Amino acid sequence: MTIGVGGWGSRRKPMCLVRAILRSDLRDLTVVSYGGPDVGLLCAAGKIRRLIYAFVSLDSIPLEPHFQAARQTGAIEVTEYDEGMLQWALYAASCRLPFLPCRAGLGSDVLRVNPQLRTVRSPYEDGTDLVAVPALPLDAALVHLNRADAAGNAQFLGDDLYFDDLFCMAAEQAYVSCERIVPTAELATAGRHTLRVHRWMVTGVVEAPNGAHFTSCAPDYGRDEEFQRTYAAAAKDPGQWARFAATYLSGNEAAYQAAVAAPRAVASA
Amino acid sequence: MASRAEVCVVACAEAWRGDGEIAASPMGLIPTAGARLARAAFEPDLLLTDGEACYVAGNWALGQPAPGPVEGWIPFRSVFDLVWRGKRHVMMSPAQIDRYGNANISAIGDYARPDRQLLGVRGAPGNTVNHPTSYWVPRHLPRVFVPKVDMVSGVGYDSARAAGRVAAEFLQLRRVVTNLAVLDFGGPDHSMRLVSVHPGVTVDDVVAGTGFELAVDGTVPVTRQPTAAELRLIREVIDPDGVCGGEVAG
Numbered sequence: 001m002t003i004g005v006g007g008w009g010s011r012r013k014p015m016c017l018v019r020a021i022l023r024s025d026l027r028d029l030t031v032v033s034y035g036g037p038d039v040g041l042l043c044a045a046g047k048i049r050r051l052i053y054a055f056v057s058l059d060s061i062p063l064e065p066h067f068q069a070a071r072q073t074g075a076i077e078v079t080e081y082d083e084g085m086l087q088w089a090l091y092a093a094s095c096r097l098p099f100l101p102c103r104a105g106l107g108s109d110v111l112r113v114n115p116q117l118r119t120v121r122s123p124y125e126d127g128t129d130l131v132a133v134p135a136l137p138l139d140a141a142l143v144h145l146n147r148a149d150a151a152g153n154a155q156f157l158g159d160d161l162y163f164d165d166l167f168c169m170a171a172e173q174a175y176v177s178c179e180r181i182v183p184t185a186e187l188a189t190a191g192r193h194t195l196r197v198h199r200w201m202v203t204g205v206v207e208a209p210n211g212a213h214f215t216s217c218a219p220d221y222g223r224d225e226e227f228q229r230t231y232a233a234a235a236k237d238p239g240q241w242a243r244f245a246a247t248y249l250s251g252n253e254a255a256y257q258a259a260v261a262a263p264r265a266v267a268s269a
Numbered sequence: 270m271a272s273r274a275e276v277c278v279v280a281c282a283e284a285w286r287g288d289g290e291i292a293a294s295p296m297g298l299i300p301t302a303g304a305r306l307a308r309a310a311f312e313p314d315l316l317l318t319d320g321e322a323c324y325v326a327g328n329w330a331l332g333q334p335a336p337g338p339v340e341g342w343i344p345f346r347s348v349f350d351l352v353w354r355g356k357r358h359v360m361m362s363p364a365q366i367d368r369y370g371n372a373n374i375s376a377i378g379d380y381a382r383p384d385r386q387l388l389g390v391r392g393a394p395g396n397t398v399n400h401p402t403s404y405w406v407p408r409h410l411p412r413v414f415v416p417k418v419d420m421v422s423g424v425g426y427d428s429a430r431a432a433g434r435v436a437a438e439f440l441q442l443r444r445v446v447t448n449l450a451v452l453d454f455g456g457p458d459h460s461m462r463l464v465s466v467h468p469g470v471t472v473d474d475v476v477a478g479t480g481f482e483l484a485v486d487g488t489v490p491v492t493r494q495p496t497a498a499e500l501r502l503i504r505e506v507i508d509p510d511g512v513c514g515g516e517v518a519g
Contacts (some may be wrong), residue, residue, distance in 0.1 A: 055389035071386035074420035084393040104395030106436035107424035
């Protein structure tokens, strides 16, 4: 199964849905992502067979330790694209085209390490050869937005939609988690331009407060940098990771949110 | 007397001289300080972002939020459009770079099972074949300046030439600034050439830090010092806490 995950790096990732995958019996996944801790967690749980990506980063911590470990032990297969090629691959799928041409990739080792990639010659006078980025249709897309209505019209309130609409359009089925489900009439009050994910793109919607944690979900909350540092440190040591997983990843989403809130309650007491 | 870090900030700023009304996209502290200095000191039409999704006017300190005013909105999708339109000059930091400017930010070692996985190629393949690119190397060492990079992420002149006209037509590798020197690709067949050494650095220091044959033409000049006005901008506005000194000592 091919699953696309929205957001960007450690920003507005559908972490509650990723955590649901960790608890499921899904495996051998092909995961498509502008990667962050979504990729890290799925790597750590052994859920990924192939990763299609341009980068994996925690932003404020440049390198993702679980992803590094998965690559350095040869645990996953990879298809590494330029960032723009990945956008084109999703756009081709959403437009139901077999490929889209682009300049990015030419001259780089992206073509060497992806021998399946082909070039295409322009049929016009220029006759130039371009990379033919193949469509990347998704079985499912997972995205997290700030608000949605019960029909699946979803809204971003931060500065960037990232490519969430493209992930949804490239997918057979798209699932939106959101901070709050609101009446449709409330959606447009933040500006019509924030309404870019439409109910025809969306199969299901779930209310998941703090569901992007520990990634950012501006303006509802910023990245939980302290928690991310804890995550990254734990990821570098099997013993520490076992304790981290036991503390945070052994229960359901409610247990996760309670565990995340717990140390703060202590700290602020 | 300017510090080495301040000399590097100015050398980075010089990368954008003459660029006019394009977006300057620095990655990392010293390149960011350099881009802000370039706009404030001598290249007023450059566009700079707040590091998130907006173009902002004005000048401000590293690590601080941009006071604005906001000039435009550029979510990532618009950044990709900008790249492909070519109105951008990026400065990236490679883990490896070779004689013809091939740069690696993806992975060190055998690609199938790297010794050290890094970020991934990010936008480097597209950036380099679409618009001007410069590089910043905070530590000029033979393990960075290598005969052959393990994964060509940013495209070099020889790779572009081999790939054909579409790869080569917009490729412009402008300069490489390091903690020791300024280099460009003005050597034979667009190979790397030593442009200047920073004050207190010798040509031998640079050659010793470079793992391939470097073009050196005659007497190599010393990288210029910041002007008094540039030093004021760096010390009072852009880097009042001296954080750039944490990246390059001396």
